[in-house]
Amino acid sequence: MVKFKINDQEVEAQPGWTVLETARHYGIHIPTLCYHEAVEPSGACRLCVVELKDGDWSKVVISCMYPVQEGLNVYTDSERVTNVRRWILEMLISECPASEEIRALAKEYGVNTTRFAEKDPEGQCILCGLCVRVCAEVVGADAITTVGRGVHKAIGAPYMVPADACVACGSCLTVCPTGAMAARIDKVRGEPKVKLLRSGR
Ligand code: SF4
Ligand code: FES
CATH class of the missing domain: 3.10.20.740 (Ubiquitin-like (UB roll))
Incomplete structure (x- = not known):
C-alpha cells in the first residue's frame, strides 16, 4: 500500500x-x-x-x-x-x-x-469529451467524436452526419456534466433504434 x-x-x-x-x-x-x-x-x-x-x-x-x-x-x-x-x-x-x-x-x-x-x-459544452469517451469505451458505439479544430472545435457525429451507430442508450446524456448533450442529441444520433422498434419497422 x-x-x-x-x-x-x-x-x-x-x-x-x-x-x-x-x-x-x-x-x-x-x-x-x-x-x-x-x-x-x-x-x-x-x-x-x-x-x-x-x-x-x-x-x-x-x-x-x-x-x-x-x-x-x-x-x-x-x-x-x-x-x-x-x-x-x-x-x-x-x-x-x-x-x-x-x-x-x-x-x-x-x-x-x-x-x-x-x-x-x-x-x-466545455469540450471535455466525456460523452465521446463513454460512447467509445463503455458503449462501444463510437457514434460521437470531436469535430473541427481551434475555435470551430465541437462535439458531434463523425462528419456532422447523424450517426446510425448511435444505439440511443442515453449514456452521453447521463454523463454530460453541463447539460450540453441534451441540447444536441438529435444532431448526433440518426433515427433512434428505439423508435424503429416501436414503429414495428
Ligand atoms: S457534450 Fe457534455 S460531455 Fe460532451 S464534451 Fe460537451 S460538456 Fe463534455
Ligand atoms: S481534469 Fe480532473 S476532473 Fe477534469
Whole structure:
C-alpha cells in the first residue's frame, strides 16, 4: 500500500491509484467535471486541482491523473486551490454561459461573473469529451467524436452526419456534466433504434 496524507489525514492507496481515487475512497470531496470512473481520465477540465506541499515548496496538479506516491502531502481546499478553481470556473462560464450546471457550480465558489469574453451566449459544452469517451469505451458505439479544430472545435457525429451507430442508450446524456448533450442529441444520433422498434419497422 502507498501511504500519504490528504488534508493532514493519513491515507493508504493501492499502487496505481490516483489522488482523486484515493480521496473518493476516503469520502474527501474534490469537484470534477470531465472525470467518470467508468472511462480513462483525460484531464480536460482541470477543476479537480489539488495542491502538493513539501515545506515551502508547493505545486498544483490535477488529481484525476496524478498517481499516488509515498509521502505526498495533498491539500484539496487550500487557498491556492480555491483561487485556481475560481479562475477555471470563470473561464468555463465564458465558454458555456448557458449551462445552468456550470453556473451553479461556480456559485458554490462565489463566482457569478467572468472577466473573460463570452464566445457564444448559447454555449453549454466545455469540450471535455466525456460523452465521446463513454460512447467509445463503455458503449462501444463510437457514434460521437470531436469535430473541427481551434475555435470551430465541437462535439458531434463523425462528419456532422447523424450517426446510425448511435444505439440511443442515453449514456452521453447521463454523463454530460453541463447539460450540453441534451441540447444536441438529435444532431448526433440518426433515427433512434428505439423508435424503429416501436414503429414495428
Ligand atoms: S457534450 Fe457534455 S460531455 Fe460532451 S464534451 Fe460537451 S460538456 Fe463534455
Ligand atoms: S476532473 Fe480532473 S481534469 Fe477534469
